[in-house]
Amino acid sequence: MKALVLAGGKGTRLRPLTHTSAKQLVPVANKPVLYYGLEAIRDSGISSVGIIVGDTACEVREAVGDGSKFGLDVTYIPQEAPLGLAHCVLIAREFLADEPFVMYLGDNFLVGGITDLVDAFREADNDAQILLTRVAEPQFYGVAELGPDGDIIGLEEKPEYPRSDLAIVGVYTFSPAIHEAVRAITPSARGELEITDAIKWLIDNGGRVRSHFVSGYWRDTGRLQDMLECNRIVLEAIQPDVRGTVDGFSEITGRVVIELGAVVENSVIRGPAIVGAHSKINGSYIGPYTSIAEGCVLEDAEVQYSIVLGESTIRGVSGLTYSLIGRNVEVSQASGVPNTHQLMVGDHSRIQVRA
CATH class of the missing domain: 3.90.550.10 (Spore Coat Polysaccharide Biosynthesis Protein SpsA; Chain A)
Incomplete structure (x- = not known):
């Protein structure tokens, strides 16, 4: 067959x-x-x-x-x-x-x-x-x-x-x-x-x-909603596996996978969640049902119930939820009143949002 x-x-x-x-x-x-x-x-x-x-x-x-x-x-x-x-x-x-x-x-x-x-x-x-x-x-x-x-x-x-x-x-x-x-x-x-x-x-x-x-x-x-729901279903079944580096100022709670080469500093990650190889998480919050792919950078950011594809950067942005972010995307802080953001962003894009 x-x-x-x-x-x-x-x-x-x-x-x-x-x-x-x-x-x-x-x-x-x-x-x-x-x-x-x-x-x-x-x-x-x-x-x-x-x-x-x-x-x-x-x-x-x-x-x-x-x-x-x-x-x-x-x-x-x-x-x-x-x-x-x-x-x-x-x-x-x-x-x-x-x-x-x-x-x-x-x-x-x-x-x-x-x-x-x-x-x-x-x-x-x-x-x-x-x-x-x-x-x-x-x-x-x-x-x-x-x-x-x-x-x-x-x-x-x-x-x-x-x-x-x-x-x-x-x-x-x-x-x-x-x-x-x-x-x-x-x-x-x-x-x-x-x-x-x-x-x-x-x-x-x-x-x-x-x-x-x-x-x-x-x-x-x-x-988009189907991708996020599938991501949630798979993450529900993962087992904790920390192979990357997590410093003493970080808090890892629940079922969290941190792949080899990833670095987590002064951050909070609440599972189920996964952080891809060679990603860097600094001063950030990653909430449940979030997948961060390989080579990403999160600094002073808050992300939950989202999928972030490889080599993307999120800096100075809070309230990011229910989002699918493509490869090589840069999301950065803009001045103004804080808002909750919902993004579906193509590859090689640069987005500024109020945070």
Whole structure:
């Protein structure tokens, strides 16, 4: 069995951050979202992975390499434009050959892995098995309708009036029958080959499509609030690990990870939180659910419930919360009345805020 991982796309909902970075490589607890998916695939017993790449191909290749650090054998498959999920299956035909496979959207965050889904598919005689979860706002997702035996009998893509609250999570298992389906369909109104249309073709032509429910936590990481919530979930599970240097004037409370080479001076860190390698924290407060990546500098700053990417600097700013700050960003103090700040900042930016 193989895996097809989708790591193209534009990441429009995380702009401006994704103007200069692949959305699948935005970190959760200092580890790219894509890595969690690759680890879940490995843990399910799959080793051969094709990764669909687009405009950010070079960045994805640099981050993943040949896959050996994950215990995987990775093949890259370029997609000239984001022409739909079914188009990804179409262009991966040579790689997939006639083997069953998992298709995994690389910006999905799934706690609990996919081993149950893969094992269930291997044991059954289905043409497709789709991971589902109940959501409060199904109109924003692909939605599945189930028959009494758990077979999927209908699919809708972001319907105005959903027939169920069962959202398609973005992890699928397919038999080779899907290849005929993706060749048979035509582009949708938005000009894409929709995987929901291909699955409906399977159903209409006598294929068996089963449901499988998420056993753990799932989030589509396409929005700021989703990234911060995923970060919170992962940090909840970390164990204290202080490998950096912490002086006697600092207070470290709760589950805090301070990576090798990091320096903490005259500061307070209240976990769960993580400070990346070679970062410097001086005279600052880092509150719960905060990830500080590698090579950052915080001086006289207060940050909580936020993600700060690598090589960024925050000086003289308090009340920074619910924020996602890109790489090589400088946030500094400006004169005026103190305020609480909410920032979503792209790479190589410089921001002055009142503090």
